[in-house]
Amino acid sequence: MSDTGFVLDPRLQADSLPVAQLGLCELRLMNDARFAWLLLVPRRHALVEIADLTAAEQSQLWQEASRAAAALRTVAPCDKLNLGALGNIVRQLHLHVVARVEGDAAWPGPVWGSGRAEPYAPGQLAARIEALRGALGANEG
Amino acid sequence: MSDTGFVLDPRLQADSLPVAQLGLCELRLMNDARFAWLLLVPRRHALVEIADLTAAEQSQLWQEASRAAAALRTVAPCDKLNLGALGNIVRQLHLHVVARVEGDAAWPGPVWGSGRAEPYAPGQLAARIEALRGALGANEG
Numbered sequence: 001m002s003d004t005g006f007v008l009d010p011r012l013q014a015d016s017l018p019v020a021q022l023g024l025c026e027l028r029l030m031n032d033a034r035f036a037w038l039l040l041v042p043r044r045h046a047l048v049e050i051a052d053l054t055a056a057e058q059s060q061l062w063q064e065a066s067r068a069a070a071a072l073r074t075v076a077p078c079d080k081l082n083l084g085a086l087g088n089i090v091r092q093l094h095l096h097v098v099a100r101v102e103g104d105a106a107w108p109g110p111v112w113g114s115g116r117a118e119p120y121a122p123g124q125l126a127a128r129i130e131a132l133r134g135a136l137g138a139n140e141g
Numbered sequence: 142m143s144d145t146g147f148v149l150d151p152r153l154q155a156d157s158l159p160v161a162q163l164g165l166c167e168l169r170l171m172n173d174a175r176f177a178w179l180l181l182v183p184r185r186h187a188l189v190e191i192a193d194l195t196a197a198e199q200s201q202l203w204q205e206a207s208r209a210a211a212a213l214r215t216v217a218p219c220d221k222l223n224l225g226a227l228g229n230i231v232r233q234l235h236l237h238v239v240a241r242v243e244g245d246a247a248w249p250g251p252v253w254g255s256g257r258a259e260p261y262a263p264g265q266l267a268a269r270i271e272a273l274r275g276a277l278g279a280n281e282g
Contacts, residue, residue, distance in 0.1 A: 049222055051207065062203050066192065081190055083226040088241055088249035091221070100229055108229035109254040 005045030009092040012041060015117065017125065019132050024060045025095075027068055027136075029129055032117035035106070036076030036099040036128070038068050047093035050085060061095065069097050071135035075128065086112060146186030150233040153182060156258065158266065160273050165201045166236075168209055168277075170270055173258035176247070177217030177240040177269070179209050188234035191226060202236065210238050212276035216269065227253060 008026065016028035016039050024044075030037035042053060042061060050058060069081055078099035085095045098111050106114035120128065149167065157169035157180050165185075171178035183194060183202060191199060210222055219240035226236045239252050247255035261269065 050224065051210065051222075058203065058207065059200065062199060066199065069192065080228050080232070081192075081226075082229070083191065083224075084251070085222075085224040086251060087221050088223070110225070110227060110251045113250040 003043045006043040007045075008041060009090050009094075011090050012039060012092065012094060017129060019129055020136055022064045022067070024057055025064050027064070029125075029132065030117070031119050031125065033120045033124065034115075034118050035104060035111050036072055036078070037111065038072055038097045038132075040065055040068060040095040040097065042093055044093075048087065048091050049093065052093065065095055065097060067136065071132055071138075072097055072099050074135040074138075075131040082111065084110070084112065144184045147184040148186075149182060150231050150235075152231050153180060153233065153235060158270060160270055161277055163205045163208070165198055166205050168205070170266075170273065171258070172260050172266065174261040174265065175256070175259050176245060176252050177213055177219070178252065179213055179238045179273075181206055181209060181236040181238065183234055185234075189228065189232050190234065193234065206236055206238060208277065212273055212279075213238055213240050215276040215279075216272045223252065225251070225253065 012028070016030045018026065019029050020027045025040040025042050028039040028041065030039060040061065042057065044053065047053065050061070053061060065083065073081065076099040079102045080100045082098040082100050083096065087093065100107065153169070157171045159167065160170050161168045165183050166181040167184055169180040169182065171180060181202065183198065185194065188194065194202060206224065214222065217240040220243045221241045223239040223241050224237065228234065241248065
């Protein structure tokens, strides 16, 4: 249960911005204005599969995903949440939570591998991260 | 905590075959020989999002997904497991667990929306379902 040796994969780092440090996971926002899209990355060394976490950590991962999903819905109302753990390209364990809207850039297909990311304008990005932090705070306790 | 009113979505029924009744979920095999691909469908009425389950049911869902994933890996060794809950097309809550192999028909993209399913030959299908049941049994207790 230590963060020792955890280093965020450089591709995840390049594609996303930090939102919050949860108990287990680093919560990040994908820098793609097409979708409201969060990543949860457990801060543990050398994880690939969910089964590489202990049972207690897995339970914590799902609780943090649930909390992140609730905050995301508050900030970005959606028609359907999408949850995914793929890792075919970046093997470091990470979980996607995406707010999908009917008719969005990938609808009804998955966001993964769909077109090119469209970075947020700087003000938009800061506003979304602040809104997410507010929604996470409001969900606490 | 009752199955009352649960009816499997007809599209999920048409695309997959029953493997086992777990405590919460119906476990099914997608009839697509391109991928070793399981579905978990919680037997509860009118579920769309994971958040529609109680906290206890969510915990059970993840435990059953973990058990299903372990059985799948036994039967179909893979390079990466993919887990997904999308529901953009079929809204009834269902969770995908897919054994991915480098170079498979969708690699490294997601399986969802990728090409057309290739049904198993009948003998293959029965053999895979039996193997999965055996692996699930071996994981019990």
